[in-house]
Amino acid sequence: MEMKTGLPTSPHYSIDHDPDDIWGDSRVAVNIGPTHPAMHGALRMVAKVNGETIEQSYCEFGFTHRAKEKLGENRTYHQFIVYTDRLNYCSALVNNVAYAMSVERLMGVSVPERCVWIRMIASEMARIIDHIVCLGIGAVDIGAFSFFLYGFHQREEAYTLIERLCGARLTTSYTRIGGLMGDAPAGWEDDVKAWVKKTRATLDEMDSLLTGNKIWLQRTVGVARFGKEDCLKYSFTGPCARAAGIDIDLRRDTPYMFYDKVEFDVPIAQNGDVFDRYLVRMEEIRQSLNIIQQCAERMRPGPVWSEDKRTRIPEKDLVHNTMEGLIHHFKFFMTGFDVPEGEAYTTVEAANGELGFYICSKGGPKAHRMRIRGPSIYHFQGLTPMTNGGMIADMVAGLGSINIIAGELDR
Amino acid sequence: MDINTPVSTIYGNSSEKYGEIWKKQVAELQAKFGTAIEEVRLPREWPVEVPVVYVRKESLIAVLDFLRTAPGFEYGFLADLTATDEEVHPRFEVVYQLLSHANMARFRVKARVAEGEEVPTATALWMAANWPEREVWDMFGISFSGHPHLRRILMDERWVGHPLRKDYPLRGYQIFPDTPAPKAELLDKGDR
Amino acid sequence: MSKDGSSVYFTTKLDDFVSFGRKHSLWPYPFGTSCCGIEMMATLASDYDMARFGAEAIRFSPKQADMLIVAGIVNTKMAPILRTVYEQMAEPKWVISMGACASSGGIFNVYSVTQGIDTIIPVDVYVPGCPPSPEGLIHGVMRLQEMIQEGNTRAQRREQAWKRLNLLSRGRSSSAEEIKQLGSTLE
Numbered sequence: 040m041e042m043k044t045g046l047p048t049s050p051h052y053s054i055d056h057d058p059d060d061i062w063g064d065s066r067v068a069v070n071i072g073p074t075h076p077a078m079h080g081a082l083r084m085v086a087k088v089n090g091e092t093i094e095q096s097y098c099e100f101g102f103t104h105r106a107k108e109k110l111g112e113n114r115t116y117h118q119f120i121v122y123t124d125r126l127n128y129c130s131a132l133v134n135n136v137a138y139a140m141s142v143e144r145l146m147g148v149s150v151p152e153r154c155v156w157i158r159m160i161a162s163e164m165a166r167i168i169d170h171i172v173c174l175g176i177g178a179v180d181i182g183a184f185s186f187f188l189y190g191f192h193q194r195e196e197a198y199t200l201i202e203r204l205c206g207a208r209l210t211t212s213y214t215r216i217g218g219l220m221g222d223a224p225a226g227w228e229d230d231v232k233a234w235v236k237k238t239r240a241t242l243d244e245m246d247s248l249l250t251g252n253k254i255w256l257q258r259t260v261g262v263a264r265f266g267k268e269d270c271l272k273y274s275f276t277g278p279c280a281r282a283a284g285i286d287i288d289l290r291r292d293t294p295y296m297f298y299d300k301v302e303f304d305v306p307i308a309q310n311g312d313v314f315d316r317y318l319v320r321m322e323e324i325r326q327s328l329n330i331i332q333q334c335a336e337r338m339r340p341g342p343v344w345s346e347d348k349r350t351r352i353p354e355k356d357l358v359h360n361t362m363e364g365l366i367h368h369f370k371f372f373m374t375g376f377d378v379p380e381g382e383a384y385t386t387v388e389a390a391n392g393e394l395g396f397y398i399c400s401k402g403g404p405k406a407h408r409m410r411i412r413g414p415s416i417y418h419f420q421g422l423t424p425m426t427n428g429g430m431i432a433d434m435v436a437g438l439g440s441i442n443i444i445a446g447e448l449d450r
Numbered sequence: 451m452d453i454n455t456p457v458s459t460i461y462g463n464s465s466e467k468y469g470e471i472w473k474k475q476v477a478e479l480q481a482k483f484g485t486a487i488e489e490v491r492l493p494r495e496w497p498v499e500v501p502v503v504y505v506r507k508e509s510l511i512a513v514l515d516f517l518r519t520a521p522g523f524e525y526g527f528l529a530d531l532t533a534t535d536e537e538v539h540p541r542f543e544v545v546y547q548l549l550s551h552a553n554m555a556r557f558r559v560k561a562r563v564a565e566g567e568e569v570p571t572a573t574a575l576w577m578a579a580n581w582p583e584r585e586v587w588d589m590f591g592i593s594f595s596g597h598p599h600l601r602r603i604l605m606d607e608r609w610v611g612h613p614l615r616k617d618y619p620l621r622g623y624q625i626f627p628d629t630p631a632p633k634a635e636l637l638d639k640g641d642r
Numbered sequence: 643m644s645k646d647g648s649s650v651y652f653t654t655k656l657d658d659f660v661s662f663g664r665k666h667s668l669w670p671y672p673f674g675t676s677c678c679g680i681e682m683m684a685t686l687a688s689d690y691d692m693a694r695f696g697a698e699a700i701r702f703s704p705k706q707a708d709m710l711i712v713a714g715i716v717n718t719k720m721a722p723i724l725r726t727v728y729e730q731m732a733e734p735k736w737v738i739s740m741g742a743c744a745s746s747g748g749i750f751n752v753y754s755v756t757q758g759i760d761t762i763i764p765v766d767v768y769v770p771g772c773p774p775s776p777e778g779l780i781h782g783v784m785r786l787q788e789m790i791q792e793g794n795t796r797a798q799r800r801e802q803a804w805k806r807l808n809l810l811s812r813g814r815s816s817s818a819e820e821i822k823q824l825g826s827t828l829e
Contacts, residue, residue, distance in 0.1 A: 381497030
């Protein structure tokens with residue numbers, strides 16, 4: 040191949056001696072390896088690159104495989120709650136809520152109203168912080184660092200609220216089967232409303248940084264485009280699908296909890312490129328803030344535990360002072376409660392898409408099969424067709440926009 | 451109290467909404483496919499929340515294609531593809547979770563597979579089935595005939611054994627001294 | 643290091659000065675794999691600024707960083723990669739094992755998880771927590787800074803052991819016994 044630059048050619052600068060040049064021309068195999076700043080978590084992509092253009096690639100993952108499905112068969116339903124936070128760890132509360140709903144469905148347990156409102160607020164807060172991480176890290180990959188810092192400050196405020204609610208910032212383990220770990224502290228709802236107001240203002244600032252920014256538009260419009268038919272073929276859900284025009288949102292179309300009692304819109308875009316996913320996520324943050332506002336206004340004081348004896352962890356004064364309480368507590372934590380035979384696939388609209396738990400129970404305190412349907416695996420599968428033919432920098436932008444979380448990809 | 455207990459709806463997709471539709475669809479399916487449908491479990495009678503249809507694996511693709519495209523069914527979205535280890539003969543069940551975007555009804559199709567047998571691949575119907583089938587191969591050892599490139603996905607390619615089988619121990623540790631090199635043949639034709 | 647555990651080394655003013663410089667310019671290599679990676683990101687963000695400790699220059703290349711923060715799970719699939727990254731880093735290098743999964747396997751005692759990165763690489767500071775809050779990670783970094791000033795990190799003990807080996811061999815050849823004795827302090 041003739042080099043058309045004005046550089047002097049020398050025998051050392053010959054393509055024939057390049058050991059990566061396995062195809063005998065200018066194409067090289069580039070390993071964009073598991074430890075890489077732009078690989079979110081540990082993902083590997085091997086690309087056949089011609090100059091800057093990716094002609095063909097394949098992806099590998101499994102570098103954070105923690106055998107949660109096998110653990111689901113070896114831990115009681117209550118013990119498994121801690122493993123669910125580590126699925127989509129950017130929005131741990133949604134996973135907790137989804138898991139608790141799945142097991143409650145198998146058992147036929149219904150939870151009181153206040154529990155549902157708090158679960159909804161928790162889910163929406165988790166969705167907001169997940170979108171902030173996705174957009175922030177996507178922006179950092181493309182080069183916009185201040186956007187990340189603005190978002191992360193609001194995220195720290197949200198973490199403070201979550202820490203007041205359940206004691207932990209990131210791995211919350213907040214829900215229990217048939218209820219919650221504990222009620223929200225006094226005054227929490229008002230602080231949540233104040234946070235909502237502040238986040239709306241910050242979001243407007245973040246919006247003004249990027250949405251009309253010419254450089255951002257040049258980097259993201261038309262990049263990693265994945266249209267409607269492709270999204271359906273590859274089973275995309277969530278913001279990535281809605282950015283391509285698929286008008287499906289499980290909160291609105293198969294309403295669960297009290298989503299049919301609150302008003303919110305579902306943003307849809309048409310093109311399915313990185314810019315559309317960015318817009319859809321920004322608008323979803325705004326809609327989630329609306330939902331939190333409505334839930335915080337409609338919450339009333341009340342119990343947060345279902346009184347079903349199978350799932351109700353006895354109160355500490357009963358445990359310490361009565362024999363029945365002590366035995367109940369002991370049996371609950373040592374052997375676990377029995378879930379009746381059956382199977383169910385329960386889905387929620389997590390921040391990334393459809394998060395599903397397919398639990399098969401054969402009676403007994405441990406599941407027979409705990410299948411976790413994480414949306415990231417389907418989205419990651421679409422990365423190769425999305426980015427073939429584009430440049431490496433476009434692949435980086437595309438990967439940031441589909442929000443792969445290694446926890447739910449590898450489980 | 452179990453899955454069929456009507457509770458205040460904290461989760462969607464209840465069988466009240468789709469009960470009649472499902473009954474009609476299952477009847478039509480049985481009329482069309484006859485003995486290929488081994489068993490049907492409907493929500494009120496069994497502890498399941500959607501109709502579960504057990505299909506003979508030879509007719510699996512025909513049934514899935516019918517469910518995907520026939521008017522009145524249109525379960526065109528593959529929500530999930532997985533397998534379970536039942537420990538009785540036939541040992542495994544491959545599970546397909548389907549969703550219809552038209553009326554948001556769900557469906558489940560299962561195929562019983564004995565050890566060592568192959569299941570036809572669904573990648574011709576949905577491109578999304580590619581990686582979940584690789585995961586089923588990796589975790590259970592069920593191979594899919596016609597899959598473009600069936601290889602391990604979560605575990606290292608040199609791993610011995612299939613972890614999610616019931617006889618594989620929870621701590622069956624294997625460690626390797628190096629990472630496998632990138633594969634040129636996958637870069638030539640892609641792995642679709 | 644003498645038998646009673648106290649560090650036997652000649653502290654000159656130069657050593658102190660060099661340690662002072664090193665501890666205030668720790669350039670992290672954030673080896674973030676899972677949940678602890680998010681808390682590490684929060685530590686590097688503006689609220690719990692780690693740039694205060696001279697750790698502004700986050701480099702994802704082993705040749706350009708000296709503090710390897712392993713945040714998150716290290717699998718059997720990831721283990722050879724971690725070992726390669728560690729070996730490519732230039733001396734002196736320090737390792738912080740952040741979180742329960744990196745320190746001991748955490749809540750995942752399963753087939754695919756190494757039960758602690760100290761089965762693969764030597765570690766200076768273990769930060770417990772699942773995930774440790776940013777204050778915990780900062781406490782770990784500050785503890786590492788103390789260790790660097792004392793000369794107590796594994797990298798510095800390696801340095802001292804090699805220096806002693808060289809001093810002994812000047813003028814006469816070291817016996818195999820001496821080398822073996824000193825070699826036991828090397829990792």
